[in-house]
Amino acid sequence: MTNTERSLIGAMILDNAARIAALSALQPDDFADMFCRCAFTEMQRMAKEGQTIDIITLSATPEHLDLAALDACTQYSLPSQHPTYMDMILTASTRRKLAQAGQRIAALADDGAITSAAQLKGEAMSVLSAVSIPESKPSRFTDLYPLFIERLGREAKGEHVAAAWGVPSLDRHTGGMKPGELIVLAGRPGTGKSCLSLQTAVYNARRGRNVQMFNLEMADLELVQRIVQSETRARPDRLRSPEKMEPMDWEQVSSISNIIDMPLDIHDRIMSTAGIKLRVQQEQMRGNVSLVVVDYLQLVTVSGMGGAKLYEKVSEASRFFKMLAKELSVPVLLLSQLSRSNEHERRAPKLHDLRDSGSIEQDADVVLLMYDEAAGIAQDADTAPPTAEISLMIAKQRAGCAGIAVKLQFHKQQQQLVEIDTRGRVQAAERGE
Numbered sequence: 001m002t003n004t005e006r007s008l009i010g011a012m013i014l015d016n017a018a019r020i021a022a023l024s025a026l027q028p029d030d031f032a033d034m035f036c037r038c039a040f041t042e043m044q045r046m047a048k049e050g051q052t053i054d055i056i057t058l059s060a061t062p063e064h065l066d067l068a069a070l071d072a073c074t075q076y077s078l079p080s081q082h083p084t085y086m087d088m089i090l091t092a093s094t095r096r097k098l099a100q101a102g103q104r105i106a107a108l109a110d111d112g113a114i115t116s117a118a119q120l121k122g123e124a125m126s127v128l129s130a131v132s133i134p135e136s137k138p139s140r141f142t143d144l145y146p147l148f149i150e151r152l153g154r155e156a157k158g159e160h161v162a163a164a165w166g167v168p169s170l171d172r173h174t175g176g177m178k179p180g181e182l183i184v185l186a187g188r189p190g191t192g193k194s195c196l197s198l199q200t201a202v203y204n205a206r207r208g209r210n211v212q213m214f215n216l217e218m219a220d221l222e223l224v225q226r227i228v229q230s231e232t233r234a235r236p237d238r239l240r241s242p243e244k245m246e247p248m249d250w251e252q253v254s255s256i257s258n259i260i261d262m263p264l265d266i267h268d269r270i271m272s273t274a275g276i277k278l279r280v281q282q283e284q285m286r287g288n289v290s291l292v293v294v295d296y297l298q299l300v301t302v303s304g305m306g307g308a309k310l311y312e313k314v315s316e317a318s319r320f321f322k323m324l325a326k327e328l329s330v331p332v333l334l335l336s337q338l339s340r341s342n343e344h345e346r347r348a349p350k351l352h353d354l355r356d357s358g359s360i361e362q363d364a365d366v367v368l369l370m371y372d373e374a375a376g377i378a379q380d381a382d383t384a385p386p387t388a389e390i391s392l393m394i395a396k397q398r399a400g401c402a403g404i405a406v407k408l409q410f411h412k413q414q415q416q417l418v419e420i421d422t423r424g425r426v427q428a429a430e431r432g433e
Contacts, residue, residue: 003076004092005036008085010077012043013055013070018082021285023047025086030093038063039070101127162331163211163291166203167419169406173394174366177291177331182322182363184297186336186354187370192390192410193335194218194295196370196417198226200333201293205264209290212283213266214276216299220268230416231256272301273320280328289330294321296335297360315359322363336360338369351395367396372410387411389420 011018023044031037042061046053055074059067105124114120155175164176177183187193194217205211215223225239232252238245239253265283270276276294283289294300302313302320318334325332338353349369354360361367373389392406407420 002033002036004085004088005031005033006073007077008082008089009036009039009070010073010075011079011082011085012040013053013058013074014077015079015082017286018079019043019047019053021082022086024284026089030089032092032096035065035069039065039073163200163204163209165200167392167406167408167417169419170392170394173404173406174397174400177333177366179329179331180326181331181365182318182325183331183333183366183368184336184354184360184364185333185368185370186338186349186360188338188340188372191370191372192388192408192417193370195226195230195410195415196392196408197293197295197333197335198223198415199230199417201264201291202227202230202259202262204291205262206259208263210263210283210287211265211291211293212280212289213264213293213295214270214279215266215268215293215295216271217295218268220266223266223268226415227259228253228256229414231259233414233416236413236415271299273317276300277320277324280324280330284328284330289328292324292330292332294332294334296337297321298337318360318363334364338371348391348393349395361396364396365398366394369393369395386413390417 008018008022012022013019022040026040028037028041028044031040039058042058042063042065043053046057046061051057055067055070058065058070104127108114108120108123108127114123162177162179165171165174185193185197194215198213201211201213213223218226225236228234229236229239232255234249234252238249267276267279270279276292280289280292297317298310298314300317302308302316305313305316308316321332321334324330336354338349341349341353349371351361351367351369353369354367370390370392373391388410390408390410392408394400394402394404394406396402408417409420410417
């Protein structure tokens with residue numbers, strides 16, 4: 001195992017993605033080789049302090065790691081194989097820990113001082129739990145406070161820590177979307193929640209923020225069409241019937257070269273919680289994910305809950321996305337359906353209208369409820385207005401004010417939402433490069 005461990009240390013020295021992946025998945029005691037354990041510990045410290053990591057800086061650490069040995073680690077390492085190295089090291093580490101746990105449990109069985117069966121089982125379970133649950137060290141307030149002040153300074157300068165909405169009033173009232181937050185955006189069909197989520201994804205991606213979008217309702221090319229409609233105001237009937245397109249239409253749809261290379265990944269075939277987590281983890285290893293968007297909660301397949309009731313599945317999925325946000329320190333924008341109650345009762349929606357589970361409200365850091373002011377008013381499909389006035393209510397905000405509504409105008413054909421200011425004027429959509 002020494003060769004594998006040294007190959008991983010070499011990969012961590014040579015490749016930033018390998019280093020990020022290993023530092024997030026391994027602990028020093030996963031290494032049997034003491035030299036590798038010391039090198040990994042030093043890289044942990046240097047990464048936390050923001051220091052440059054290479055063989056020169058590592059050899060100059062207080063541990064005085066041997067320069068020739070560090071160089072040898074890089075000579076036979078293939079950074080692209082770091083997932084394989086990590087898996088082999090974790091497997092070997094788990095075997096060692098299980099063997100040690102077995103010895104401790106055997107010692108417990110022979111311990112005559114333990115007379116209670118319940119106590120014996122509890123002690124044995126504690127020993128086994130230590131194998132499966134990685135050591136979690138608490139963060140000292142002394143270390144966290146400077147990070148908090150630094151974040152405040154960046155936000156004061158308009159530098160969002162993670163992601164923004166692109167709707168000025170919404171960003172002002174919420175401070176954008178922060179790492180570790182679960183943001184639930186709920187509404188009835190046709191209120192524009194998918195439009196807002198896609199608009200938000202594009203807004204962040206065009207600013208260089210990596211966005212992972214999981215859309216379980218629409219195909220990837222359908223989402224691309226919606227982006228084209230929103231960005232170019234191309235006529236949707238022409239996009240649906242390309243044979244009717246004229247030169248001007250082709251010119252319109254070809255005019256979005258400024259966003260062709262934006263880091264927006266659209267996933268329309270990954271529907272399970274396990275698949276979503278794996279994909280986000282993989283992308284996080286390659287770089288920093290700024291935002292995860294899931295459209296929508298009730299369509300997510302919860303791994304390992306095939307025979308469970310819908311209520312249980314939705315509750316488990318809601319908890320999963322909260323843990324995903326916290327574990328990977330990334331904001332998760334999760335769309336959800338609302339029940340029909342508010343439409344039947346001709347009122348604004350409330351938190352208890354969240355469909356299929358009461359745990360959504362509990363798990364979410366922020367809950368936004370979208371509703372059409374004219375909902376419940378009978379309209380003929382041919383005479384229905386091309387725009388709708390949508391209210392976006394901040395129904396819950398764990399770290400801020402709630403009960404605030406933002407007014408939006410929904411342009412249905414262009415698939416675009418723009419803010420209406422307090423005087424009733426429609427503001428220009430905020431785009432920017």
